[in-house]
Amino acid sequence: MTPPAHQHPALQVTRLSAGYPGVLALEDVELSVEPGHLCALLGANGSGKSTLFAALLGLRRPFAGAVSIFGQPPSKARRHNLVSYLPQLDAVDHSFPLTVGQLVMMGRHPHQGITRRVRAQDRRLVEDALEQVDLQHLGHRTVGELSGGQRRRAMLARSIAQQAPLMLLDEPFAGVDRTSEELIVSVLHTLRDAGTSLLVSTHHLDGVESLADDVVLLHRRVLASGRPEEVLTEEQLAQAFGAVLASNPEGSR
Ligand SMILES: Nc1ncnc2c1ncn2[C@@H]1O[C@H](COP(=O)(O)OP(=O)(O)O)[C@@H](O)[C@H]1O
Ligand SMILES: [Mg+2]
Secondary structure (H helix, E strand, O other): OOOOOOOOOOEEEEEEEEEEOOEEEEEEEEEEEOOOOEEEEEOOOOOOHHHHHHHHOOOOOOOEEEEEEOOEOHHHHHHOOOEEEEOOHHHOOOOOOOEHHHHHHHHHHHHHOOOOOOOHHHHHHHHHHHHHOOOOOOOOOEHHHOOHHHHHHHHHHHHHHHOOOEEEEEOOOOOOOHHHHHHHHHHHHHHHHOOOEEEEEEOOOOOHHHHOOEEEEEEOEEEEEEOHHHHOOHHHHHHHHOHHHHHOHHHHO
16 A cells, blocks of 8 residues: 655654553653654663554553554554554464465455455465565465574565555564575565665664664663664663673674
């Protein structure tokens, strides 16, 4: 679906606070993703990244603040397929006996109406998505048979097949080998270059500079946001990750 013209950012978060009973996981968070930009959401474990995604999707009601996706509230944006979501690895149950092709076809559900009638176009888009993540030969395998990196790529293919103009990806690089990581980065850049807007969370410092157009550094609050070179300063990384990691970024893996 084509995003509603350029009068709105792909994503706008205003003074968002959110969390759990007795836990203020996010406080006064402000961020925006411009159409056609790839924005990295960088933060240590426990900094609030997954909670933010839940709030962005309307899965967790914020304590305060607002979320707008191409000018729409989350529920409406989801109904109109303006946004797709790749959940964090440990939020996905891969023990369910599903083939890779069936998993990726789930990305087409928003387009199929309640009858879920599979059209030739759906099949073609599933094939295309599998090819982009280099799993074209594994469509008939069950997801449980795949390696960690292949599973992550299969989940990414599901998001690609959904064709939403804003893609939210929660730690797409977690638990994947170097080859899969490089492939995923290149797929994300291709999507971005085709006009898709992306918010991609990661707790790995290395590679962020070449991954993203913009970086939001999160630690319950937004510590810094802007171009990678403005955000990825030693002082700001020390605040987000602690002094040890900032003086030795390779130690973040
Ligand atoms: N279901 C939950 N119940 C209570 N606290 C939670 C829950 N999920 C996460 N938290 C807490 O919220 C904070 C942010 O967690 P999370 O959003 O998962 O961070 P990240 O994704 O950056 O690792 C942490 O302090 C975490 O312990
Ligand atoms: Mg998380």
